[in-house]
Structure formats: structure tokens, C-alpha cells
Amino acid sequence: MREINASIGTDKRLWQEDILGSQAHVTMLAAQGIVPQADAEAILAGLATIAAEYAGGGLVEDIALEDIHMHVETRLAQIVGPAAGRLHTARSRNDQVATDFRLWVRRACAETDAGLKALAQALLVRAEEHAGTIMPGFTHLQVAQPVTLGHHLLAYVEMAARDRSRFADAARRLNEMPLGAAALAGTGFPIDRAMTARALGFDRPMANSLDAVSDRDFALDYLSAAVLTGLHLSRLAEEIILWATPAYGFVKLPDAWSTGSSIMPQKRNPDAAELVRGHSGLLLGHFTGLAATMKGLPLAYAKDMQDDKPPVFAAHDLLALMLAAMTGMVESLAFQPERMRAAAAAGFSTATDLADWLVREAGVPFREAHDITGRAVKAAETAGCQLDALSDATLAMIDARITPAVRDVLSVEASVASRTSFGGTAPANVRAAVAAARERLA
Ligand code: ARG
Secondary structure, eight states: HHHOOHHHHHHHGGHHEEEEHHHHHHHHHHHHHHHHHHHHHHHHHHHHHHHHHHHHHHOOOOOGGGHHHHHHHHHHHHHGGGGGGGGTTTTOOOHHHHHHHHHHHHHHHHHHHHHHHHHHHHHHHHHHHTTOOOOEEEEEEEEEEEEEEHHHHHHHHHHHHHHHHHHHHHHHTOEEEEEOOOTTTTTTOOOOOOOOOOOOOOOOEEOOOHHHHHHHHHHHHHHHHHHHHHHHHHHHHHHHHHSSTTTTTOOOOOGGOOOOOOSSSTTOHHHHHHHHHHHHHHHHHHHHHHHHHHTOOOSSGGGGGGGGGGHHHHHHHHHHHHHHHHHHHHOOOOOOOOHHHHHHHHTTTTTTHHHHHHHHHHHOOOHHHHHHHHHHHHHHHHHHHHGGOOOOOHHHHOOTTTTGGGGGSSSHHHHHHHHHHOOOOOHHHHHHEEEEEEEEOO
């Protein structure tokens, strides 16, 4: 029973939050005349001693004491004596743990946000550096149209901004205080929940005592934001892995972010990127696990809910590592602009530019322009060259309306430079978007 019941191995990470919660609670109990001021002061001093002990030497785990709440309370009794027993007046471990955990997740949201901000900053540096670097843009992983590397990297800056807004949203929504719900029904003591809420930085006490002790939406909010962040990091990791293969050769992994093979001396493996991709799957597992734990629970508290902390702690730690590793990789990837440009030029990637030119300059309906361009691509394929290497005569033979002026759009440089629509890939757009994103970050 002791072994299955104990959670101290995990919830010891809540010790600071547990002590903060107790300090706020006993201060309020004294202010309301529920415990004598002298006892409250002794309890506060004892809690400060315990905080110093834990901060200095950690905590000695005892599974007979079950969880962090019992550890702190037991130690408090050793320091303060019988007056320590007044601390648990008008509360239960049910509202206590929900409060502690919310405080912890609130801090986790801020930490994760800082990691995302650092990643966005690293991406912006590289995007600015490569505002004019041409690479193939893909659909179906087939070369589609040329884009700029800066534009590609900025796509991940957008994702990071949405991720940050999800953590901010989670932090805002969780910021209501369960403490004072007691076991499930509230309490008959004349507590002042607004006072404890203020002391702990909550916006307000939770409105329903049953909801207060049984809600774990805040943990799932954190995990779901983590899942989406992980999904984005995984896509970027996958691109780094692909781009670093000799077949692509778009990027060289720095030594610091790759590993060698134990038997193949030439290998430079993208282990960090692969682990970011892999860990994102674990994050999804943590969300799924807690969602499954919660879905069948009747109100209010049930011990199943003790399983809420391991997935959140694990997800937080994984995500912190993933963000740090991805930021490090982004900062130090050696992009290979020649390889990227060559791949962009190789796939008839300016075919759409030719079709658009026919529409714009010769008044050809788009569908017809599409057919004409198809013939030009076929001619280039037969000749074994790129579109801009077809002669003026060949182009005019395909359609008389194609004049030498078309050369303005057939190169990959001309193609990307022309894409100045809002949100488009032109180097000028990328520079403006970097500036705008920097302003938002600041
Ligand atoms: N360790 C418990 C948890 O994390 C604290 C709440 C225990 N409450 C109870 N009634 N047994 O859920």
C-alpha cells in the first residue's frame, strides 16, 4: 500500500509551491482570527526553516509520509511542536495539491515561453542573414516554386508566436485559486479566499469548490500547448535531417550538434534533431495519458489524479531540452546557398512565373497560359535544360506571344523578387517581416 500510494518521488518538485501556499494560508487564518497570531508566526518561521533546508540539502524522502504535503507538515511539527497542527485548519490536501500544482504550471508556462522566445530570436537572426538566399519551395516534397530561406525560417517564427500565445492563454486561464475549497465542499471557517488569492498572485478564488479540487484542465492545457510546440519543433527537426543528407546538401550540421558513427568514420548523424523529432511523440503520449486518466473520473477528487504530475513534469523537462537543442542547432547550422539555389533552379520551378507572365503581359487566360507553359516545360525537358535556357526562337515557336521580355521572370532570382504580395517570399518582404517580428518580440 505504501508503495502504490506514495507520490513523494515525483511531487517533491512542488516543495516551493507547497510552502508558499501554506504561508499564504496561515497568514490568512491568523488575519481572520482562526488561529492565534503567535502560532501563525511560529508556523511561518518553521516554514521558512524548512524552505532553507530543502533549498540547501534537498529533502529526505520517506514513502510512509506519502507526498510533499505530509513531508512538509511532518517536518513542521518536528520544528514547531503541536501548534504546527493548526496549519491544516480549513484546508485539505485536495485543494492544497491543486493550488500547488497550478502555481507550478504557471511558472512552467513562463519558462517554456522564455525558451520559445529564444528560439524565435535565433530564427530571426538566420532569417535576416538569408533574406535573399534562394531555395526550392516544395509541395508534395516536389520542387514547386523558388522561395527564400529567410521566408522558410520565418514560417517557424510564426509557429513559435502561436505557441507562445497558447502558453500565455494557459497561464491566464489557470490563474484562479482552488485553495479554500477544502476537501470538496468548502469550509465552515470564516476564511478569506480573496486574501490568499492575492497573496499567491491568483486573479481570484475558483467559484465552485467541487470544480476547484477536481479540475485538471490547466495541466491538459499545458500539455496540449506542449504537444503543438513539439509538433512544430519536430517538423523543423525533420527538415534539418532531410536537408543535412548528401542528397539535399542544403545544410551542414555543426560538429557540436551531430555525432559520429562507431563504425563508419565518414558519418555525421543528426542525433539532436532526431531526438527532438522523437521526443515530440513522447509529449503527445503525456497529453494522451493524462486525458485518459481524467476522462472517466466522477467529481470530485480521486486518487487517480495523483497521476497528473508525472506527465506534466516530464513534458516540461523534455520541452525545455528540445527548445534548447533546437535553438542551438538553428544558431549554428551551416546553410549551403549554392546547393539550395541549384536545387531551386533544377525543377522548372519558374513555370508558374511564365504562366503568370503570359496572363499579365499577353492577356492570355490563366488556364491557357498553364497549357502553354506545360509545352515549354516539355521542350526544356527534351532539350535537357532549364526554362531560362530555352532560346527566344524556341519560346516563340511554343507560343508567338512569348517575347524575349519574358526573361525578366524566368530566373529564380526574378521569381522570388516578384513575390511581394503580403506574406510573400520576396527578399524585401523577408526583411520587413524580420523587423516586424523583432518589434513584436520586444
Ligand atoms: N498526493 C496527492 C495528489 O497528488 C495529494 C492529494 C491527496 N488527497 C487525498 N485525499 N488522498 O493527488
